[in-house]
Amino acid sequence: MMAECGPPLLEIRDLHVHFPVGGSFLSRKKRTLHAVAGVNLSLARGECLSIVGESGCGKSTTALAVMGLQEPTSGDILFEGRSITRENAPGRMDRARIAQMVFQDPYASLNPRQTVYASLAAPLRLHGTTARSEIDDRIADILRKVDLRPEHAQRYPHEFSGGQRQRIGIARALVLNPQILMLDEPVSALDVSVRAQIINLLLDLQEDLSLSFVMISHDLGVVEHMSDRVAVMYFGQIVEVGPWDAIFANPTHPYTRKLIATIPDPDAVLHPDRTKAVGRQVNPPAGYRFHPETVDRPDVYAAPAPSELVGIAPGHQIRCQPVASGSGR
Amino acid sequence: MTPLLELKGLHVGIPSRRGNMDIVRDVSFSILPGEAFGLVGESGSGKSLTALSLIRLLKKPLSVTGGEILFKDDDLRALSDRAMRGLRGDRIAMIFQEPMTALNPLKTVGRQIAEMFVLHQGKSWAEASELAISALAEVQVPAPEERVRAYPFQMSGSMRQRVMIAIALACDPDLLIADEPTTALDVTVQDEVLKLIAELCRARGTAVLLISHDLGVIANMCQRVGVMYSGRLVEERDTYDVFADPQHPYTRGLLGALPRLGSRHGAAGRQRLVDIDSLITDRDSLLQEFCFEPRHAIRDPRVRAGGAA
Numbered sequence: 001m002m003a004e005c006g007p008p009l010l011e012i013r014d015l016h017v018h019f020p021v022g023g024s025f026l027s028r029k030k031r032t033l034h035a036v037a038g039v040n041l042s043l044a045r046g047e048c049l050s051i052v053g054e055s056g057c058g059k060s061t062t063a064l065a066v067m068g069l070q071e072p073t074s075g076d077i078l079f080e081g082r083s084i085t086r087e088n089a090p091g092r093m094d095r096a097r098i099a100q101m102v103f104q105d106p107y108a109s110l111n112p113r114q115t116v117y118a119s120l121a122a123p124l125r126l127h128g129t130t131a132r133s134e135i136d137d138r139i140a141d142i143l144r145k146v147d148l149r150p151e152h153a154q155r156y157p158h159e160f161s162g163g164q165r166q167r168i169g170i171a172r173a174l175v176l177n178p179q180i181l182m183l184d185e186p187v188s189a190l191d192v193s194v195r196a197q198i199i200n201l202l203l204d205l206q207e208d209l210s211l212s213f214v215m216i217s218h219d220l221g222v223v224e225h226m227s228d229r230v231a232v233m234y235f236g237q238i239v240e241v242g243p244w245d246a247i248f249a250n251p252t253h254p255y256t257r258k259l260i261a262t263i264p265d266p267d268a269v270l271h272p273d274r275t276k277a278v279g280r281q282v283n284p285p286a287g288y289r290f291h292p293e294t295v296d297r298p299d300v301y302a303a304p305a306p307s308e309l310v311g312i313a314p315g316h317q318i319r320c321q322p323v324a325s326g327s328g329r
Numbered sequence: 330m331t332p333l334l335e336l337k338g339l340h341v342g343i344p345s346r347r348g349n350m351d352i353v354r355d356v357s358f359s360i361l362p363g364e365a366f367g368l369v370g371e372s373g374s375g376k377s378l379t380a381l382s383l384i385r386l387l388k389k390p391l392s393v394t395g396g397e398i399l400f401k402d403d404d405l406r407a408l409s410d411r412a413m414r415g416l417r418g419d420r421i422a423m424i425f426q427e428p429m430t431a432l433n434p435l436k437t438v439g440r441q442i443a444e445m446f447v448l449h450q451g452k453s454w455a456e457a458s459e460l461a462i463s464a465l466a467e468v469q470v471p472a473p474e475e476r477v478r479a480y481p482f483q484m485s486g487s488m489r490q491r492v493m494i495a496i497a498l499a500c501d502p503d504l505l506i507a508d509e510p511t512t513a514l515d516v517t518v519q520d521e522v523l524k525l526i527a528e529l530c531r532a533r534g535t536a537v538l539l540i541s542h543d544l545g546v547i548a549n550m551c552q553r554v555g556v557m558y559s560g561r562l563v564e565e566r567d568t569y570d571v572f573a574d575p576q577h578p579y580t581r582g583l584l585g586a587l588p589r590l591g592s593r594h595g596a597a598g599r600q601r602l603v604d605i606d607s608l609i610t611d612r613d614s615l616l617q618e619f620c621f622e623p624r625h626a627i628r629d630p631r632v633r634a635g636g637a638a
Contacts, residue, residue, distance in 0.1 A: 054515045191371040192542060196586035196602035203601075218516050221545075225588035225602070248590065262520035264545030265590050269569050 007081035008042040009212050010066065010099075010180060015039040015075035017061050035061045037236035037304050038075075043180065048206065048213040050223040050244075052259065053233035059216045062233075063182050066214070068095050079179075093127065099214075100173035104185035106165035110157040116143075116168055117153035120175050127176060138175065145208075146171045146201060163194035167201065174205070183215040187222060199226060220263050224248050229315070232256045237304060242316030253318045332359035333401060333503055333536050334383070340395035341378050341387065341560075349394060353378050353560045356396070362503065365530070365537040367551035367568070369544055369583070375560040376540045380506050383538075384417050385410075401503070419449040422497035424526075426509040428489035432481040438492045439465070439477025445499035464495040468525060487518040491525065498529055505530060508540045523550060544587060548572060556580045579605070 017036040036058040043049050051059040064070035066077055068089065077085050079098050084090055090098070103109035111119060120139045129135055140150035146167040157165055166186065173181055186202065187195040199222060205211060217223050223230060224244060231241040232255065240253040251257045309317040341353035353375040360366045368376040382393045383405065398405040400421065408416070417423075425431040433441055442464050443457035452460065458477070465473035468491040481489055490510065497505055507526060511519040527550055530537050541547050547554050548568055555565040556579065564577040575581045585603030593600070 054517055192544075192583060193371060193586045193605035196588075197604050199588060200601050200604065219588075220516075221588040221590055224590055224593055244593070248593075258517065260590070262517050263590065264520070264523070264543060264549045266544040266548045266572060266584070266587060267589060267591065269548045269572050 007078070009045045009047075009080060010041075010043040010214075011078040011081075012039055012041040012062070012066070013076040013078065015062065015065060015077065016073045017058070017065055017070060018073040034236050034304065036065070036072075039233075039236075039238055040309070041231055041238070041241070043212055043214060045179075045212055046206070046210050047228045048215060048226050050215045050217060050227040050230045051233055052217060052220065052223055052230060054218060054259075057233045058236040059233050060184060063101070063184060063214065063216055066180075067099055067101055067182060068092070096123065096127070096176055097178055099180040099182055100176065100178040101182040101184060102166075102169050102173045102186050105189050106162060106169045107157075107189075109169055110165060110172075112157055115154055115156055116171075119168070119172055120153065123172075123176050142171045142175050145174065145205065161194075162190055163197055166190060166194075166198050170198075170201070170205070174209070177209075180212045180214060183213055183217075185217055185219075186215065188217065188219055195222075202226065220248075220260060232259065235304070237307075237319060238309065239319045240317070241309070242313070246313055246316040250313075250316075252312060252316075256318075330361050331402075332399075333362045333364075334538075335359040335399040336379075336383075336396065337399070338396040339379065339382065339393065339398065341375070341382050341391060342394035343391055351394060351560065352391075353382070356557075356560075356562045358555050358562060358565050360504065360536050360538060363531075363534040363536055364553065365527070365539060365551040367539045367541065367547035367554040368557055369541060369547050369554060370557035371542060373559075374557040376557045377508055379557070380423070380508055380538060380540055383506065384421050384423060385413050386417075386423075415449070418445060418497075418502075419500045420502050421504045421506065422500070422502040423506040423508065424490075424493050424497050424510045427513050428486065428493045429481060431493060432489060434481055437478050437480055438484070439479075442477070442492070442495050442499055445496055449500045460499075461495075464499055465492070467498075467529065468492070468495045470495075486514055487522055490514060490522050494522075494526060494529070498533070498535065501533055502535060504536045504538065506538045506540070509542070510539075511546065512541070512543070519546075526550075544572075544584065556583065 015036055016034070016038060019033040019035055021031045021033045039058070039062055041049065041051075041062075051062065053059050061070055065072045068084070072085055075085075076083050082088065084095070084098070089095075117139060120142065121135050124135050124138060129138065139153050143150050143152060148164065148167055148171070152160075152164075157168070160168065166189075183202070187198050190198060202213070203226065206213060213226070215223070215226060227244045229242065230244050230247040231238050232247070232253065233239070234255045240247065240251070240256045247256065248260065251260050307319050309319050311317050336359065337357050339353060339356040340351045342349040342351045344350075356375070356379055358366065368379065370376045378387065378391065381387050383398055383400075385405070387393065393406060400416075405413070405416075432438070439458060439461045442461035443454060446452040446457035446460050447454060461477050462473045465476055470476050470488060470491050476484075476488075481492070484492065490513075505526075510526065511522050514522060523546060526537070529535070537550070539547065539550055551568050553566065554568045554571050555562050556571070556577065557563065558579045564571060564575065564580045566576075571580060572584070575584055582603055582605035586605055588602060
């Protein structure tokens with residue numbers, strides 16, 4: 001995965017997304033919310049990149065920008081080396097073949113009044129597959145790929161369990177053979193046992209169809225299990241990015257450490273010392289935007305202070321301020 | 330030590346065309362004073378129904394159809410509705426999953442906390458309002474003097490859940506039932522709220538019945554854990570033992586299905602997670618022994634209509 005030649009499949013360069021927010025009701029003062037403040041990411045072919053962080057940190061906005069559902073304020077998104085933002089934006093038809101999304105809630109993301117067949121056939125027809133037999137074959141094929149039976153196509157979403165619905169959501173995303181699958185909390189609405197099945201399915205599909213995943217999640221157990229690389233976001237910025245083993249074995253940014261230390265670990269009863277080791281911070285370098293002790297969170301309405309990602313190991317970067325303060329590392 | 334709460338062969342049933350169908354079957358466990366007991370299981374395994382039946386909050390047509398519920402040697406099933414109302418909130422309190430729906434949107438949070446002191450301890454509203462402020466301070470809500478005048482919609486999810494905890498612990502109950510108390514919260518906040526519950530209950534000697542589908546939450550909070558599956562308690566032991574050496578095949582499946590932190594380290598490549606369904610259908614003889622029916626049979630009501638075994 002590391003040996004990469006040519007441009008990455010997907011590259012996000014200095015992405016900014018700002019939202020105008022109405023001030024108070026009377027003053028009509030407009031403020032700007034910096035939802036994504038300078039995100040750089042790249043995704044190699046066949047890779048699973050996870051973006052983690054708490055709600056409101058900008059991970060979903062980043063995904064929407066890649067999908068073309070959110071116009072970036074500035075910055076660029078490149079697919080196979082070509083820009084896909086603003087004037088270079090491809091039409092919706094072309095974009096549909098680049099990336100597709102799997103949503104969190106399989107109850108809300110399927111049309112309750114359409115059979116599975118109708119949901120799956122519509123994109124095929126739009127994209128020029130008109131022969132009925134061809135559509136039938138494709139749908140039967142895609143349903144088999146997600147471990148459903150072709151005859152399930154005639155049913156409505158309410159006839160399926162949560163796990164089966166998520167399989168249909170995955171089939172819907174895959175029906176046009178996209179290069180990238182955006183997984184937005186793909187298993188967090190599911191029960192433990194069903195979750196395991198969907199994770200296994202996603203990993204199998206990734207291998208069989210050589211798919212690339214961008215996964216958004218706050219479930220670090222799932223992230224560790226599935227990812228090749230992990231990016232940790234905090235208030236619109238990436239604070240740490242690296243290979244999964246580096247992030248989980250050697251989390252360095254205080255926010256990453258807090259995130260890993262706070263997840264309830266079922267093994268905590270068996271190895272109490274391990275969780276403690278992650279929670280302990282070794283002399284934090286100056287210039288982090290994250291302050292675990294203070295109650296105040298960063299001001300999302302102001303542009304963040306200049307900072308940069310510093311490499312600490314091959315592929316493993318953390319964010320700190322460029323000032324050479326001489327302290328810390 | 331005599332147990333604080335003892336369930337003996339609890340059955341919860343729902344009337345169906347072919348007679349009563351039990352959806353919680355023969356559940357027995359006990360909780361000692363000051364102990365934290367966890368109930369885990371998937372959705373529909375009956376863990377919430379078990380908890381609701383303890384405090385007689387089951388909605389019709391559900392009802393307790395058998396068994397004994399002993400709380401400090403009183404049989405809760407024999408208690409009058411009036412006596413039960415006095416007990417609920419005072420001796421046994423409950424925290425629900427979604428604080429926004431559990432709180433009254435039309436009353437200030439201070440009033441909702443103060444209500445507990447007025448109803449259960451006969452305090453005046455003035456006294457109760459003072460107590461509400463200290464109750465809020467205790468759950469670490471900043472600026473409690475101002476926050477008592479806030480309405481639930483003005484608070485964040487974790488602050489609302491703290492208010493719920495303040496209400497639940499207002500009368501120093503002997504038992505706190507927490508039904509998925511942190512599922513609606515963000516990861517980092519979840520940890521704070523759980524720690525708060527654990528600390529407050531430890532300090533007051535309150536016993537906790539924690540219901541969760543998250544084995545991690547249970548492992549961090551509880552001394553003992555009961556695993557529920559399809560209305561039955563399939564395993565009930567010390568938390569350490571359950572995680573170190575799960576006995577029941579379902580518990581083993583549940584633990585294997587969980588992507589755990591650190592499980593990929595030292596392993597060659599990605600491992601597959603255990604698929605509980607395949608595990609269950611493969612082991613018919615074992616299931617017989619553990620009265621562990623294949624899921625497909627349970628999901629299909631026609632097969633299960635015969636009622637309790």
